[in-house]
Every structure is written in C-alpha cells, then in structure tokens.
Amino acid sequence: MNRRPVFLITMLCFGFAFFYIPILSMMVYSFNASRLATVWGGFSTKWYVSLLSNRQVLKAAVLSLQIAVVSATMATILGTMAGIALARFKRFRGRTLFSGLVTAPLVMPEVITGIASLMLFILMAEWIGWPSQRGFTTVTLAHITFSMVFVTTIIHSRLVQADEAIEEAAMDLGSRPWQVMKDITLPVISPAILSGWLLAFTISLDDVVITNFTTGPGTTTLPILIWSKVKLGVTPDINALATITVCIVGIGVAIAGWILNRGEKRRDRDAQLAYQANEG
Amino acid sequence: MPEPARAAAPAAVVKEPPFIRIEGVTKRFGTFTAVSDVTLEIQKGEIFSLLGGSGCGKTTLLRILAGFEDPTEGRIFIDGQDMTDLPPYERPVNMMFQSYALFPHMTVEKNVAYGLKHEDMTAAQRQARVREMLALVQLTEFSHRKPHQISGGQRQRVALARALAKQPKVLLLDEPLAALDKKLREHTQFELMEIQEKTGTTFVVVTHDQEEAMTLSSRLAVMDKGRIMQIGTANDVYEYPNSRFVAGFIGSINVLSATVREVKGDLARVDVPDLGDTVDARAIPGLAPGQEITLAVRPEKIALSRTRPEAANAFAGTVQSLAYFGKDSLYRIALPSGRVLSVNSVNARRVDETERVADWEDAVFLSFDPATAILLKD
Numbered sequence: 001m002n003r004r005p006v007f008l009i010t011m012l013c014f015g016f017a018f019f020y021i022p023i024l025s026m027m028v029y030s031f032n033a034s035r036l037a038t039v040w041g042g043f044s045t046k047w048y049v050s051l052l053s054n055r056q057v058l059k060a061a062v063l064s065l066q067i068a069v070v071s072a073t074m075a076t077i078l079g080t081m082a083g084i085a086l087a088r089f090k091r092f093r094g095r096t097l098f099s100g101l102v103t104a105p106l107v108m109p110e111v112i113t114g115i116a117s118l119m120l121f122i123l124m125a126e127w128i129g130w131p132s133q134r135g136f137t138t139v140t141l142a143h144i145t146f147s148m149v150f151v152t153t154i155i156h157s158r159l160v161q162a163d164e165a166i167e168e169a170a171m172d173l174g175s176r177p178w179q180v181m182k183d184i185t186l187p188v189i190s191p192a193i194l195s196g197w198l199l200a201f202t203i204s205l206d207d208v209v210i211t212n213f214t215t216g217p218g219t220t221t222l223p224i225l226i227w228s229k230v231k232l233g234v235t236p237d238i239n240a241l242a243t244i245t246v247c248i249v250g251i252g253v254a255i256a257g258w259i260l261n262r263g264e265k266r267r268d269r270d271a272q273l274a275y276q277a278n279e280g
Numbered sequence: 281m282p283e284p285a286r287a288a289a290p291a292a293v294v295k296e297p298p299f300i301r302i303e304g305v306t307k308r309f310g311t312f313t314a315v316s317d318v319t320l321e322i323q324k325g326e327i328f329s330l331l332g333g334s335g336c337g338k339t340t341l342l343r344i345l346a347g348f349e350d351p352t353e354g355r356i357f358i359d360g361q362d363m364t365d366l367p368p369y370e371r372p373v374n375m376m377f378q379s380y381a382l383f384p385h386m387t388v389e390k391n392v393a394y395g396l397k398h399e400d401m402t403a404a405q406r407q408a409r410v411r412e413m414l415a416l417v418q419l420t421e422f423s424h425r426k427p428h429q430i431s432g433g434q435r436q437r438v439a440l441a442r443a444l445a446k447q448p449k450v451l452l453l454d455e456p457l458a459a460l461d462k463k464l465r466e467h468t469q470f471e472l473m474e475i476q477e478k479t480g481t482t483f484v485v486v487t488h489d490q491e492e493a494m495t496l497s498s499r500l501a502v503m504d505k506g507r508i509m510q511i512g513t514a515n516d517v518y519e520y521p522n523s524r525f526v527a528g529f530i531g532s533i534n535v536l537s538a539t540v541r542e543v544k545g546d547l548a549r550v551d552v553p554d555l556g557d558t559v560d561a562r563a564i565p566g567l568a569p570g571q572e573i574t575l576a577v578r579p580e581k582i583a584l585s586r587t588r589p590e591a592a593n594a595f596a597g598t599v600q601s602l603a604y605f606g607k608d609s610l611y612r613i614a615l616p617s618g619r620v621l622s623v624n625s626v627n628a629r630r631v632d633e634t635e636r637v638a639d640w641e642d643a644v645f646l647s648f649d650p651a652t653a654i655l656l657k658d
Contacts, residue, residue: 165381168348171368172375173395173446183394187385270429 023246030239047240057225057241064205064222067136071143072201078144079151079200080193084185086152087159088167105149114213117142121214134216142214143204150203151196158192159185198256202249297360299324299482300345300450305354307340307506314340315351316506322499327476327483329493332503333529338486341503342452345484346375359449369398374448378455380439382427388438389414389423395446413441416475433464440472444479453485457492469496490530494518502526524656527576534582534621538575538655543567547650550575554619560592561653574656579624581652584611584637584644591647597621599642611638613646621646 030048034041051057082102089095105113121131121138131137166188170180186193208223215224222241229238298321307315315337322328330338343349345356347368356363363371374395382391392413396406414420417437422430427438436459443451456472457465473496476483487493493500494514501511502525510517510526521527524535538550541558548563552575561575588594597613600620604627611623623646625637638644 163379163381165377165379166383168346168368169375169377169381169442170383170394172346172348172373173442174369174398175394176369184383188383267428270426273425273429 026239027243027246030236030243032236032239035236047236048244051237051240051244054237056220057222057237060220060222060225063136063219067140067143067221068201068204071140071147071204072197074140074144075148075200076151076193076197079148079196080155080189082148082152083155083159084181087156088164102152103149105146106153108146110146110207110209113146114142114210117145117210118213134214135219138214138216139211139219139221142210143200143207146210147200147203150199151193154192154196154199155189158189162188296323298322298357299326299359300484301357302341302345303355303357305341305344305351305356307337307344307349308352313506315344318354318506318508320501320508320511322482322484324482325480326499327473327485327497329485329487329497329500330503331487331490331493331500331529333488336503337506338488338503339454340506342375342454342484342486345450346373346452347371372449373452374443374446374450375452375454376439376443376456378458380427380435380459382435382438382442384427387424387426388419388430391427391438392442392445395442399446409445413445416444416478417441433460433468436460436468437471440475444475444481447479448481450482450484453483455487456485458487458489465492472496494530502529504529521576521654521656523658524574524576527654527656531578532622533576533578533654536575536577536619538573540567540569540571540573542569548655550655554615554617555595556615556617557595559653560650561655562651564655564657566657567655574658576654576656577621577648577652578654579610579622580608580626582621582623582646582648584613584623584625584646586638586642586644588645589647592650593653594645594647597644597646599638599640599644602638602640613644 029040031043031045032039032041033044033046085092086095086099086102092098117138118134121134121141125131125133131141167180167184170184171177175183206223207221208227211221211224212227215221220228226238226241229235300320300322302318302320305315305318306313318337318341330341332338340349344351345363347363347366347370351364354364358372363373383394386394389410393406393410396409399406401409410423411420414423417440419430419434419437419441422434427435430438436456440456453472457468460468469492472483485493485496487496494517497514499511499513500517502509502517504525510522512520517526518530521530527533528535536552536554538552538559541549541551543549543563546563547560548567549558549560550573552559559575567573583589583591588596595615597615600612600614602612603610606627608624608626611625613621613623615621
C-alpha cells in the first residue's frame with residue numbers, strides 16, 4: 001500500500017514542466033548577450049537597459065495601464081450594479097433576457113465582439129459624430145463592455161451565497177433601501193468587488209484581439225506593441241519586457257496570497273476565541 | 281425547574297382593544313396560497329406563537345407583519361394603526377431572524393446600535409441604550425467582538441438585543457431557538473420569557489416545535505396549509521383540541537373511529553368497534569345519535585393495571601412492546617381487535633425490571649376517565 005503514486009507524480013512533473021519551462025526559458029534568455037534569440041551569448045542586462053530607454057515601449061505601457069484602470073473601474077461599477085440586480089430582484093419584467101444578455105459576452109468569441117464594437121463605433125461616428133476617431137476612448141469602451149460580464153458573475157455568485165436576511169434585517173431596523181446598500185450590501189461584497197476589479201484590470205491589460213479592432217492610429221497598447229514586434233521575430237528585449245511583466249504579476253499574486261492567508265489565520269484564531277467564549 | 285411565569289392570560293384582560301389585528305389576510309404566490317384568510321387578534325404584552333409544520337404559512341404571516349411581504353388581501357393593524365401599506369423601515373416592529381442575520385462586518389456593539397442611528401436621540405443616549413441592551417442579554421464583555429468570534433448562543437442574544445434596541449411595539453421572532461442545541465434551548469427559553477417580562481414588548485413567535493410554543497407562549501395558534509386551525513392557551517389546545525389535526529400535531533394521541541349512541545348531559549356514549557365496546561367521553565356541542573365521530577385519547581391519560589379496574593371505560597389488551605425512557609415508559613398495547621394503542625406511564629417509583637407494571641406479552645387492562653376522552657368531528 002505504500003507504493004509511491006509514480007504515475008501521479010510523473011504527470012504532475014510533466015504538467016508543471018509544460019506550464020513553466022517556456023516562461024523560465026524566456027526569463028533566462030532575457031539575460032542573453034546575443035542578439036539571436038536561440039543562441040546563448042553570455043550574461044547581460046543590456047536588453048533591460050535598452051528597454052527602459054525605449055520611449056515607444058514606455059508610452060505603450062503607460063497607455064495600457066491607463067486604459068486598464070479606467071475600464072476596470074467602469075466595468076466594476078456597471079458589473080456590480082448588474083450583479084446586484086440579478087441576485088436581489090427575483091422578479092422583474094425581462095429578467096431572463098437581461099440575464100442572458102449580460103452573460104452572453106462570456107461565451108462570445110472575442111473576434112465577434114471586436115468586429116461588433118468596431119462596427120458600432122463606425123456607425124456612431126457617422127450618425128452622431130462621436131467618437132470622431134478611434135483611440136483611447138473606443139478601446140476603453142470596448143474593454144468595459146466585455147470585462148463587465150466577469151465582474152457581474154463574481155458579484156452575482158457572492159450575493160447568492162450571502163444571507164439575504166442581513167439586508168432585510170437592516171431594512172427592518174429602519175434603513176431605506178439605499179442605506180441598506182451603503183451600510184450592508186456593499187461592505188459585505190467588497191472583497192468580491194475588489195477581485196472583480198483586479199480581474200477586469202488584468203483582462204484589459206493583456207487584451208490583443210478586441211483592442212486591435214477598436215484602436216486607432218497612435219494608440220498602441222503594450223500587448224499590441226509586443227504582438228507587432230514578435231511578427232518581426234522574437235528579440236531579447238521582448239523577453240526582457242515579458243520577464244518584467246511576469247515578475248509584476250508574480251509579486252501581485254504573492255501579495256494576494258499573503259492577504260488571503262492572513263485572513264484564514266485570523267479566522268482560525270477567531271474560531272478558537274468563539275470556542276473559548278462558548279466554554280466560558 | 282421553577283414553573284415559568286406567564287404573561288397575563290388574555291381571558292383576564294378582555295375588553296381591551298387588540299394590540300395587533302390581522303384582518304382576513306390572504307397571501308398568494310402565483311397559484312400557491314401560503315396564507316388563507318387569517319383573522320387573528322393579539323393582546324398587548326402577550327407572547328403569541330404561530331405553530332405549524334413547514335409550509336403551513338406561519339413564516340409568511342410573520343413576514344407580512346414585518347412588512348417584507350404584501351398581503352394579497354386583508355389588512356394589518358398594530359396599536360390601532362393600519363400597517364398594511366407601510367414598508368418595513370417605517371413599522372414599529374422589529375424581527376429576530378432565524379439565521380440571526382447579524383451584520384458580519386460590524387462588532388456586536390455596532391450591530392446593536394445599527395437601528396438607533398435612525399432614531400431621534402443624542403449620541404450619549406444611543407450609547408446608553410446599547411449598553412443597557414448588552415447588559416440585558418449579558419454580552420457586555422463581548423461588545424467589541426465580531427459575530428464570527430462568538431458562539432451560537434451568544435449570536436442569538438446579539439440578535440435579540442439588536443431587535444429590542446429600538447424598543448419596538450412588537451417583536452417578531454422567527455424560530456428563535458431552532459439553531460441552538462437542546463440544553464441551551466431550554467435555558468434560552470426561560471431567558472426569553474424573562475426578557476419579555478422585563479421589557480413588556482409583545483412577542484410574536486414562529487415555531488415548528490410544539491414544546492417550545494407551549495412553554496413560551498401565553499397563547500398560540502396552530503396553523504396548517506395557510507389556515508389557522510385553533511387559537512388558545514397551551515392548555516386549551518392540548519386538552520381540548522378542536523380537530524384531528526391539532527390533536528395529532530400537539531403531543532401524541534390515540535385516534536379511533538366511533539359512532540355516537542346517545543348524549544346524556546356532559547357525557548356522550550359512543551360505539552368504538554376497535555375497542556369492541558361502548559365508551560363514555562366528554563360531550564361536545566352538536567352531537568346526534570348515529571353520527572360518525574373520532575375518539576381521541578392521549579397516551580398518558582390511559583391507566584395500565586394487571587387487574588380489571590372498576591372504571592367506566594376499561595378494556596383488556598396485551599403488551600406488544602415497551603420502551604423505557606427513565607422518567608416514564610411507553611407501552612404499545614395490542615387490543616383483541618388488532619388495534620395497537622400507545623400508553624404512557626410515569627415511573628413514579630424506582631422500578632426494577634422485575635417489578636414493572638407490565639412486561640412483554642403480559643395481559644393487562646386499560647382504563648381512562650371519560651372526562652379525558654376527546655371527541656372530534658373532523
């Protein structure tokens with residue numbers, strides 16, 4: 001019975017190798033002195049230096065962050081509203097249709113969403129003269145549209161789990177619906193709102209397809225820049241850029257994990273307190 | 281255990297206008313009728329229970345009182361005021377939820393204080409009220425804990441303190457003891473009654489637990505399928521049930537079909553085929569000879585003996601099985617007709633296995649006082 005599960009461990013190793021060897025090799029080759037991506041020419045950090053002095057890359061990075069912050073914030077506001085509507089209003093006219101329409105982008109191919117957004121912007125420019133040209137505004141609007149659904153899903157599932165009675169209790173204690181929202185609902189779902197925002201942020205930050213359809217001249221986001229550079233061959237500075245991105249993401253994940261872990265430890269301690277209180 | 285003090289029985293305070301008046305209330309959800317034409321009057325200072333199984337409409341009725349559901353028909357009056365169209369946040373009514381519904385992100389103190397922020401009072405008054413409430417439920421030392429940092433029993437008391445903080449005219453309690461374990465439940469029951477007495481608030485309790493309803497309430501209403509089957513004190517409902525449903529729901533009971541033979545003053549003589557004899561029982565109004573009727577006798581009202589007793593209603597039987605519970609024993613007695621009756625006998629003396637009243641397979645006699653036999657029309 002104490003035979004090692006060789007099969008499981010082998011599969012685990014293969015799995016990890018499949019995930020992480022490409023990333024690792026990319027990180028290693030970002031320190032490659034050689035200009036050729038596949039030939040090792042000694043250790044060097046020159047690609048990082050050249051990257052940081054590359055105005056085009058820096059500009060694209062800043063633009064991407066701006067779009068991601070604005071679209072994530074808007075998507076979180078709209079998505080939270082939709083999630084609350086779906087979770088708390090059990091019966092309203094057109095609820096099924098609303099629910100379907102809100103979640104449809106989840107399964108819609110990105111290419112379709114991209115083309116549709118593009119068509120809309122062109123038609124709008126023709127009929128109402130706005131947006132007069134494609135760029136920051138159109139990309140942001142498109143990102144809001146398709147990242148909102150993820151926020152909606154997160155908020156909705158959080159609210160479905162939460163005890164609806166606490167909102168009723170607040171109302172019973174004299175709060176009007178908007179006060180209940182402010183005092184009870186929003187604080188209770190605030191972790192879900194935060195994770196919804198983070199998800200919308202990352203989705204926007206690395207989107208290529210929809211951005212490609214809705215962007216205009218002079219508006220090049222980081223993923224679009226990388227994409228267009230790779231078309232000319234993988235150069236070590238791309239590796240360096242990707243390595244920086246991986247590091248930032250890694251640190252973010254580590255912080256999120258630390259916060260979650262801390263919460264869990266606190267819960268353990270609280271449970272112990274409650275137990276002692278019970279005994280006492 | 282001391283006999284619980286009861287709120288003044290309504291019979292003693294009649295002629296006072298009802299404090300809560302539920303008038304012909306019906307609630308339909310689509311084609312399903314949750315509450316069907318309920319009319320009910322509750323006096324000030326009562327602990328009134330709505331008792332029934334799941335889906336009997338008791339919780340819906342409570343939610344109508346709180347304002348969370350609008351009645352399809354009928355009106356609700358509290359203290360003479362029509363509440364029917366008021367939203368929950370404008371009613372002088374507070375509710376203790378079954379799940380307690382404490383605000384997880386607020387401390388015990390903040391939970392209790394929450395309702396007071398809408399009251400017209402100074403910060404000092406507010407604080408004093410919160411302290412008073414926490415002292416009432418003995419939670420002063422836990423005031424800075426969050427709900428998940430205290431035990432289930434303490435949470436229940438926070439919920440109670442929060443609901444009482446606004447000094448509502450009526451406190452609604454939805455299965456207040458259901459989430460507690462048995463020992464804590466008994467203790468909390470007395471605590472609830474004490475608090476009710478101290479504050480004088482009218483309590484309306486929803487429960488599925490008949491024992492809870494009987495000990496807690498001054499009066500109770502037994503509900504089934506959205507209708508009120510009987511309203512009365514615990515004693516009325518237990519000793520004088522008006523239907524087979526109520527008789528069977530409250531406590532256990534032996535039910536036999538019978539036919540009325542004659543009515544003589546207080547007593548009715550009925551034929552009971554399963555007992556193979558006629559039986560005297562307390563008469564109810566409107567009996568006619570030949571009428572089909574139900575005879576019901578509670579297990580503890582039947583006496584068990586080895587020799588034939590000198591009683592009006594006495595029958596022979598055989599012990600089919602017995603269960604020993606310590607304070608009492610439950611016998612299942614088979615009659616010659618094949619019917620089996622439950623008989624409950626209190627073990628007043630210390631009994632050893634060798635000196636039981638009756639043992640398995642013993643021939644015994646059953647008897648009961650005509651006054652304890654219940655006749656039911658439906």
